[in-house]
Amino acid sequence: MRNSGLFPKLALQSIRNNRKFYLPYILALLGDVAAIYIMFALVRDPGVKNITPGRPNGYMYVSVFMSIGLFIAFFFSAIFVLYINSFLMKQRKKELGLYNILGMGKGHIALVLVFETLYIGAAGILGGLAAGVTLHKLVSLTLHKLMDMPVPLGFYISWAGMARTAILFAALLVVTLLMNLNKVRVSRPIELLHGGSMGEREPKTRWIMTILGVGTIGYGYYIAINTRTGVEAIGMYFVAVFLVIVGTYCLFTAVSIFVLKALRKNKKFYYKTSHFIGVSGMLYRMKQNAVGLANICILCTMVMVMLSGTLSLYLGTADVVQEQYPGDINIGVDYFPAPREGEEDWTRFNPEAMLAAQTGFLEDQGVRVENAQASYSLSFGTGMISDGVYTTDKFSKDAREIALITVITEDNYTAATGETLNLGPDEVAAYNVKGSELTIRWTIAEEDRELGESTFHIVKTLRDNPHYNPDITRLVTVVVSDGAVINDLWSRQAEAYPGNWSQMVWTAHIDVDCDEEKLLEIQSRYWEAVEDASFYEGTGKWLRCNWQLRSEGAADAYGLAGGFLFLGIFLGFILLLATVLMIYYKQLSEGYEDKKRFEIMQKVGLSRDEVKRSIHSQILMVFFLPILVAAIHIVFDFNMVEKLLTMFYIHNTVLTALCTVGTVLIFFVAYGAVYLLTARTYYKIVER
Amino acid sequence: MPILEVSDLKKIYTTRFGGQQVQALTSVNFAVEPGEYVAIMGESGSGKTTLLNILAALDKPTSGEVLLDGKNIVTIRERDIAAFRRDHLGFVFQDFNLLDTFSIQDNILLPLVLAGRSFPEMEKRLLPLARRLGIEKLLKKYPYEVSGGQKQRIAVARALITEPRIVLADEPTGALDSKATDSLLHLFDQVNAEGQTILMVTHSTKAASHAKRVLFIRDGEVFHQIYKGVSSTEEMYQKISDTLTLLAAGGEEDA
Numbered sequence: 001m002r003n004s005g006l007f008p009k010l011a012l013q014s015i016r017n018n019r020k021f022y023l024p025y026i027l028a029l030l031g032d033v034a035a036i037y038i039m040f041a042l043v044r045d046p047g048v049k050n051i052t053p054g055r056p057n058g059y060m061y062v063s064v065f066m067s068i069g070l071f072i073a074f075f076f077s078a079i080f081v082l083y084i085n086s087f088l089m090k091q092r093k094k095e096l097g098l099y100n101i102l103g104m105g106k107g108h109i110a111l112v113l114v115f116e117t118l119y120i121g122a123a124g125i126l127g128g129l130a131a132g133v134t135l136h137k138l139v140s141l142t143l144h145k146l147m148d149m150p151v152p153l154g155f156y157i158s159w160a161g162m163a164r165t166a167i168l169f170a171a172l173l174v175v176t177l178l179m180n181l182n183k184v185r186v187s188r189p190i191e192l193l194h195g196g197s198m199g200e201r202e203p204k205t206r207w208i209m210t211i212l213g214v215g216t217i218g219y220g221y222y223i224a225i226n227t228r229t230g231v232e233a234i235g236m237y238f239v240a241v242f243l244v245i246v247g248t249y250c251l252f253t254a255v256s257i258f259v260l261k262a263l264r265k266n267k268k269f270y271y272k273t274s275h276f277i278g279v280s281g282m283l284y285r286m287k288q289n290a291v292g293l294a295n296i297c298i299l300c301t302m303v304m305v306m307l308s309g310t311l312s313l314y315l316g317t318a319d320v321v322q323e324q325y326p327g328d329i330n331i332g333v334d335y336f337p338a339p340r341e342g343e344e345d346w347t348r349f350n351p352e353a354m355l356a357a358q359t360g361f362l363e364d365q366g367v368r369v370e371n372a373q374a375s376y377s378l379s380f381g382t383g384m385i386s387d388g389v390y391t392t393d394k395f396s397k398d399a400r401e402i403a404l405i406t407v408i409t410e411d412n413y414t415a416a417t418g419e420t421l422n423l424g425p426d427e428v429a430a431y432n433v434k435g436s437e438l439t440i441r442w443t444i445a446e447e448d449r450e451l452g453e454s455t456f457h458i459v460k461t462l463r464d465n466p467h468y469n470p471d472i473t474r475l476v477t478v479v480v481s482d483g484a485v486i487n488d489l490w491s492r493q494a495e496a497y498p499g500n501w502s503q504m505v506w507t508a509h510i511d512v513d514c515d516e517e518k519l520l521e522i523q524s525r526y527w528e529a530v531e532d533a534s535f536y537e538g539t540g541k542w543l544r545c546n547w548q549l550r551s552e553g554a555a556d557a558y559g560l561a562g563g564f565l566f567l568g569i570f571l572g573f574i575l576l577l578a579t580v581l582m583i584y585y586k587q588l589s590e591g592y593e594d595k596k597r598f599e600i601m602q603k604v605g606l607s608r609d610e611v612k613r614s615i616h617s618q619i620l621m622v623f624f625l626p627i628l629v630a631a632i633h634i635v636f637d638f639n640m641v642e643k644l645l646t647m648f649y650i651h652n653t654v655l656t657a658l659c660t661v662g663t664v665l666i667f668f669v670a671y672g673a674v675y676l677l678t679a680r681t682y683y684k685i686v687e688r
Numbered sequence: 689m690p691i692l693e694v695s696d697l698k699k700i701y702t703t704r705f706g707g708q709q710v711q712a713l714t715s716v717n718f719a720v721e722p723g724e725y726v727a728i729m730g731e732s733g734s735g736k737t738t739l740l741n742i743l744a745a746l747d748k749p750t751s752g753e754v755l756l757d758g759k760n761i762v763t764i765r766e767r768d769i770a771a772f773r774r775d776h777l778g779f780v781f782q783d784f785n786l787l788d789t790f791s792i793q794d795n796i797l798l799p800l801v802l803a804g805r806s807f808p809e810m811e812k813r814l815l816p817l818a819r820r821l822g823i824e825k826l827l828k829k830y831p832y833e834v835s836g837g838q839k840q841r842i843a844v845a846r847a848l849i850t851e852p853r854i855v856l857a858d859e860p861t862g863a864l865d866s867k868a869t870d871s872l873l874h875l876f877d878q879v880n881a882e883g884q885t886i887l888m889v890t891h892s893t894k895a896a897s898h899a900k901r902v903l904f905i906r907d908g909e910v911f912h913q914i915y916k917g918v919s920s921t922e923e924m925y926q927k928i929s930d931t932l933t934l935l936a937a938g939g940e941e942d943a
Contacts, residue, residue, distance in 0.1 A: 271797065271807045284789045600785045603746075604846070605774025605799050607767065 007108065011115030014095065020588065020681070021088050026123050028084070028581050032077040033128025033169055034135060035574055039070045040161030041136045042143070045152070061563035062143065069567045073574050078172050080578040083295075085176040087585050089183060096184065110181050117177040125169050129162050146314070147562030148555065203287040205261055206254040213250025220244035221636040228401070229473055233643035240640065244633060248297055251629065253290040257283065277601070277614045278621075285590070285622055292586055297626035299579045300667065301633045303572045308634070308656075308663035309641050310561075310568030315659060316650040317561040323468055324557075324649060325550035327373070327509025328519065331358055334503040335542035337490055341499075349540040351376070351506050357536060361529060362512060365522050371511040375412035377467055378486050379404055380493045380502040384474060387434045388458075391441040392496040403474040405440070406467045407486050413466055413479045421460060423481040429460040431477040438478065440489075442496040451495055454488075456480075468651060503543060516551050523549060560648070580674050583623060587678040590619065591685030598686050619682065627671050631664055689758065690719035691853060691885055692743070697752035699738050699908075712738040713749070714908035720854070720887060725880040727899035728889045729928070731935075735908040737858075740889045744777060744856055745769050757853060774799045778847030782859035784839040786831040786846075793827040796845045803850070813849055821845050821875065837868025844875060848884070855879075857888040861895045873898045893932065897925040904931060911935070 015022050043066045099109050137155060144151045220243030227233045260283045264270050270279060286293075324330075333354060339346035351374055359369045382390035383399025390403055410421050413429070421429050430438055436458050442451035456478070467477050480486060486504075494501045512519070526547060529535050536545075594615055601611050642656050650656065697716040702709050712735045720726050730736045741747035743754060745761050754761050756776060764772055786795050793814065794801075800810045818824040821841050826834055834842070840860060847855050857876075861869040869892075877898055880886055888899060896902045898921060904912040912931060916924050 267807050271801050271810060273802055273804055276794070276798075276801045280789045280794065597787060597789070600787055602770075603779060603781065603785055604802070605770055605777075606802055607770030609767070610770065610802075 007111045008115045011112045011119060014092075014112065015116060015119060018088075018092065018095075021091060021585075022120065024581055024584055025084055025088065026120055026127075028577050029081065029120070029124030029169070030128040030131060031577050032073075032081070032574060033125050033165055034132035035570060036070065036074055036077065036168065037129055037132030037158075037161055037165040038136050038139050039066045039073060039570065040164055041132070041156065041158040042066050042140065043070070044158045044161055045140065045156050061559045062147070062566065065563045065567045069571060073571055074168060076571070076574055076578065077169075080581075081172055082176060082179075084581060084585065085179070087589075089180055091589070093187075097187075106184055109184050113177060113180050113184070117173055117180075121170060121173045124173075125166050128169075129165065132165070133157055133162075143562065143566050146558075146565055148558040203257050203283060205258050209250045209254035210258045213247050213253075213255045215247075216243045217247030217251060220247060224636045224640045227640050227643050230643050230645075230647040231473070233640050234647065237640060237644065240637075244301075245298055248629065248633075249291070249294045252286070252294040252297070252625075256286045256290065260286065273610075274614070274617075277606075278618055281597075281614075281618050282621065285618065288593075289586065289590075289622060292582060293622065293626050296579055296582050296586075297629045297633075299575050299582075300627050300630035300671070301637075303575045303579070304630060304634050304660075304663050304667050305637060305641065306568040306575075307572050307667075308660040309645070310565040311663060312641070312645055312652075312656040312659040313648055313650060314561040314565040316645070316648075316652050316655055317557050319652055319655075320649045321550065321554045321557050325509075325548065325553040327371070328512050328514075328550050329358075329362075329510040330546075330548045330550065330553070331508040331510070332546040332548075333506045333542050334544045335506065335540075336501060337487055337504055338494065339541075347540040349504075349506070349542045350538060353538040353540070354506070354536075354542075354545075355508050357539060358508065358510065361526065361535070362510070362522070365525065367518070367522065368513040369510060370513050372508060373415060373510075374506065374508040375408065375415065376483075376486070376504055376506040377406055377408045377412070378490050378493075378502060378504050379406040380497070381405075381473070382440065385441075388437055389439045389441070390476070391443055392493065393441075393443040393445040395445070396443075401474055403476050406475070406477045407489055408467055408477070408479055409483055409486060410479055410481055416466060421479065423459065423479070425481050425485060426455075426457055427459045427481065428456040429462055429479040430458045431462040431465045432474065433458060433461070433476055433478075440492075442492050444496055444498065446498075451492070454492060465651070468649065519549055519551065523547070576670075579671075580678075583674055584678045584681070586623075587619075587682040588685070590622070591682040594682075595686050615686065619679065623675050624671075627668065631668075634660060634664060690755075691722045691724075691757060692720040692887070693753075693755040693758075694718050694743075695753050695755075697739070697742065697754065698750045699735075699742065699747075700750045712908055713742075713752075716752070716905070716908070716910055718903055718910055718913075720885060722885055723880070723883050725876070725886045725898070725900045726888070727896040727902045728887070728905060729891070729893075729896050729902055729932070730905035734905045736889050736905050739905065740856060740858055743887070744779065745773050771803075774802055774850060776853045778850060778852035778855040780840070780843050780847050780855065780857040780860045782862035784831075784836075784843045784863070786839055786842060788831050790831075791827070792823070792829050792831070792834070792842050795831065795842060796827075796849055798846060799850045813851075817845055817849060821848075835868070836864055837871055840864060840868070840872055841875065844872075844879070848879065854885045854887055857886060857890075859890055859892075860888065861890065861892055869894065893925060893928050896928050897921050902928055902931075904935060906935060 043063050096109055099112070100106070104112075136157075140156075141151060220240045223236050223240040223243070227236060260279055263275070263279050264283070269275055331354075333349070333351075335349040337348065355372060355374055359372055362369055380392075381394060382392055382403050382405055383394040383396060384390050384401050384403040385398045386400070390405060391399060393399070394402060410423050410429075414420050423429065428438060438456045438458055439453055440455075441453045443449065444451065462477070462479070465475060465477050466479065480489075490502075490504060514522070530545075598611055598615065602608060606614075638657070638660060641660075642653060645651075645656060695717050697713050698711075699713040700709055700711050716735075716739060728736050728739065738747065742749050742762075745764065749762060752762075761772065786792075787798070790798065796814060796818070797810050800813070814827075815824065818827060821844060823838065823841050823845060826838060826842065831839060831842075840863075844855075844860075847857075860876075861872055864872060873895060876886060876888075880900075886899075888895065890896055900916045902914045902916075902924075903910050904914075912935070914924075914927050914931060919927070
């Protein structure tokens with residue numbers, strides 16, 4: 001037989017005839033391939049390692065993130081390709097049935113499918129790799145800009161990355177092909193031919209799922225709202241996400257039907273022109289589209305959470321750097337103000353001598369010290385019995401939660417904020433305490449021994465935390481009149497926590513008149529200098545001394561935040577691609593379904609405009625329901641994201657809120673644009 | 689005064705490409721009196737579908753008049769047409785055209801809901817009508833749960849619920865088996881006997897033999913007509929058969 005060219009030709013023809021379905025599929029495949037290749041290339045790009053020779057740079061975060069992100073991204077791509085493939089096969093049942101009836105054996109149909117997959121794979125994978133190689137440079141430039149790093153030179157192509165991407169997606173397509181072949185094998189032609197024209201049953205109210213949906217979403221929201229600390233947020237985040245995802249599926253599949261049926265029962269409401277068509281139409285739409293809409297809703301939520309979270313992190317980093325590294329050079333010393341048991345030749349830590357040693361060294365290096373500020377603080381954990389009453393018996397049954405109390409002096413507070421308080425020895429200014437009294441009960445938990453209590457009058461409640469720590473537990477900050485009060489508190493807590501004292505922390509921020517390159521040089525000489533014991537002469541006893549340049553801290557922070565933002569954008573892109581395509585295919589299938597309904601209504605006496613308006617409002621509802629629900633999810637999720645961000649020292653609620661609102665708005669606009677573009681396809685089908 | 693008066697109706701289609709003109713209706717003239725039951729017969733391509741579409745205000749003629757109660761429906765403004773159709777005309781189609789997303793009751797009520805009537809009024813009309821048509825037990829069901837004959841009865845109920853001036857039926861028996869056909873035609877007889885004017889387009893000699901008058905259309909013109917008068921349905925059937933044979937043989941008008 002000389003028809004070996006027939007099957008490739010048939011396959012090509014069928015792709016061309018179904019281009020309304022296949023073109024977006026191929027384009028999405030192409031986008032996914034390009035994204036995955038770029039991730040591979042970013043992990044392997046050798047250029048970036050040489051930007052800052054000999055020193056680690058923020059890029060290591062990207063390598064780590066991308067190698068994890070790769071799996072997540074491919075996982076989503078795979079799910080999404082499988083989803084679209086099954087949708088396409090459903091649409092094409094009729095065509096394949098026709099081939100069968102026209103005398104093609106199942107083997108021949110399989111051959112056509114093989115060639116189709118081959119063409120789609122070739123177009124998607126080769127095109128995607130080409131796009132990936134081209135876009136990689138652009139993406140890499142953006143990334144370095146985000147991470148505030150110098151730009152690497154040259155044009156890099158990762159052959160290994162290409163090979164891996166190609167293999168991954170080829171394997172994925174082989175899976176889709178096998179699934180399709182299996183579907184053809186088990187099908188009967190008459191079924192294929194009749195495809196989707198089965199009788200429609202009215203959807204049933206599913207009570208259990210309705211209750212489950214309301215319950216899981218409610219509980220998920222409850223967890224999200226009541227998360228108080230970053231640690232809780234990390235622990236409970238996935239629990240809440242899981243509950244809300246389950247709830248979303250139930251919401252779309254069962255709760256929606258429940259509500260619509262309730263509306264239908266209300267005769268006065270239901271038998272009105274606009275409600276009549278809308279409610280019954282929605283009832284059937286929800287039955288067929290519930291899962292798809294829930295998918296879209298969840299994808300939208302994920303994209304928005306990811307983008308707003310990483311954006312807040314990135315934009316908040318400037319503040320974090322300023323807060324954590326206020327000086328060009330930042331020095332931290334941990335010390336005890338008393339000798340430990342059996343400790344010989346202990347001398348008190350001398351902050352003045354420490355600061356003098358540091359500034360003296362810098363001046364010896366020929367650098368002018370412009371500003372040097374020192375402060376100290378004490379932090380210790382307690383159990384909170386009620387707002388304003390704390391105990392050192394952290395795990396006693398009276399304690400509701402752990403509270404970290406940080407104590408600073410008025411001098412330090414004034415130096416930082418410029419505000420004077422004129423506190424007396426029993427007076428404090430406090431952050432995160434309600435009421436006018438602050439009491440700390442000193443108890444040795446192990447021995448159940450009471451050591452009395454310390455009580456202060458709160459003369460001022462602070463709105464902002466003057467001493468920020470990660471929000472691991474409840475944070476209480478207390479400003480006291482002077483160092484004597486801190487020292488006294490230290491002694492009391494040392495007594496209450498025998499052998500488990502909290503350290504005092506002394507910090508100094510030094511601004512110098514010197515460029516960054518010189519500073520790096522000085523830093524390496526500093527580490528040599530401190531090898532010599534005479535450097536610290538006269539500073540007394542301390543545990544650890546830390547030296548950190550702001551530029552290095554900033555590079556690290558921007559590396560982390562930029563890496564996260566980049567990952568957010570990348571995964572966001574892949575999920576968005578999935579969302580757009582799902583909307584498009586939904587519009588197509590809705591269009592074919594509505595065509596017939598549209599005709600009948602016109603015959604029975606609905607005007608063209610009325611039909612159009614009614615269908616338009618239903619379609620709007622169907623497509624904007626997911627994003628509306630997603631927006632509600634985001635509102636409830638906000639508290640949790642905010643608490644999670646505190647783990648990265650971000651505590652600017654206003655900024656996080658702005659980033660979230662901004663992301664949601666932009667997403668709504670983008671979603672609307674996608675909707676309008678795809679709605680044209682819908683109207684073309686319905687109006688023909 | 690006739691309820692429906694058609695005079696010198698002409699329809700010329702221009703094909704989309706090449707601008708070739710096809711004359712679907714040359715010159716159609718006839719009138720329907722109140723309470724009449726008229727069937728229009730003709731071969732495929734004779735122009736009867738075009739005629740029905742114009743009567744139903746779904747299509748506009750090239751020239752000529754269609755007067756319903758003395759009002760020319762050809763000149764009704766585009767945006768008033770839908771309301772006009774649902775208030776004055778009832779439709780029964782070959783393929784029923786029931787909406788599968790509505791229960792039987794809601795399918796019947798559809799035109800009233802579209803017209804913005806109150807629910808108590810709908811209920812008042814629905815129950816007696818359903819009882820008359822023998823479908824009161826089906827009201828809560830859905831179209832996929834009932835038979836073809838039942839579907840067509842439901843479609844008739846939908847056409848009658850607005851109390852239209854005239855019911856237009858397009859091949860109403862075309863998709864029914866012979867038992868359901870008999871039952872539907874019997875229903876039409878009964879509805880007509882209660883005073884409802886019916887205009888039916890059909891291929892079926894059996895369906896046409898139930899009408900009080902049959903119009904034959906050929907080449908876009910009313911070619912011939914037969915009155916039932918006092919003859920029985922069987923005699924009418926014979927007359928129609930004879931006329932159709934004559935028409936097929938290409939005979940000239942002899943009436």
